[in-house]
Amino acid sequence: MNRIDLTLDDMANNKFLTMYSTLIKSFAASTEFSTSEVVSLLIVFYKYALNNRSRMMSTSQLYNLFLVSFGIFDVTIIDRISMNITQDGRSVSPEAWMRLFCVFFNGSLQERMKFAFEVYTSGGAVVLNREVVGVAIEQFFTGDDDDEVNELRADMCEFVFGKFDTDKDGVISFEEYAEIVQNQPGLLEFLGKNIPG
Numbered sequence: 001m002n003r004i005d006l007t008l009d010d011m012a013n014n015k016f017l018t019m020y021s022t023l024i025k026s027f028a029a030s031t032e033f034s035t036s037e038v039v040s041l042l043i044v045f046y047k048y049a050l051n052n053r054s055r056m057m058s059t060s061q062l063y064n065l066f067l068v069s070f071g072i073f074d075v076t077i078i079d080r081i082s083m084n085i086t087q088d089g090r091s092v093s094p095e096a097w098m099r100l101f102c103v104f105f106n107g108s109l110q111e112r113m114k115f116a117f118e119v120y121t122s123g124g125a126v127v128l129n130r131e132v133v134g135v136a137i138e139q140f141f142t143g144d145d146d147d148e149v150n151e152l153r154a155d156m157c158e159f160v161f162g163k164f165d166t167d168k169d170g171v172i173s174f175e176e177y178a179e180i181v182q183n184q185p186g187l188l189e190f191l192g193k194n195i196p197g
Helices: 010-030 036-049 059-069 074-084 094-106 107-122 131-141 146-164 174-183
Strands: none
Touching: 010 036, 010 094, 010 107, 036 059, 036 094, 036 146, 059 074, 074 094, 074 131, 094 107, 146 174
């Protein structure tokens, strides 16, 4: 049998194949990834899990991946992504890992919009209100003059609601967000980067 990864010994290679063969077949059939791409992604996951001495990847490993490899530095965003893909908020399953990469690498605009909006509305909310938007845009403006910074934040919040709250009900629904982003895809991550690229 050929080695899948030269950094794994025969025992680790066999263990990987035993643990993930069903998932490899499933994701190769149900996603746009080829079998070798699924194997590659799961090998990375497996190495994280081995390093964690577990069958799962820890969320702290996921944080490091986002910070170092994906260039997503907003810890609040990373935390929300983690909460959206995990069952317990502490460990990442191989299925969650693969779903995440399906959105990142192969996701349609619709899938990416759904992912981004769920990240922005984490915590059980189904709409974006002024408080959530206000907290998200705080990071965009910093400075020594608190009055000026607060005014810039308030202006930005008004601008965001003027753009996205098309029915003027004081909240941004997914439908409103999706309509704007379909016409202007550059606004997909308007409250902070959450998809590497």
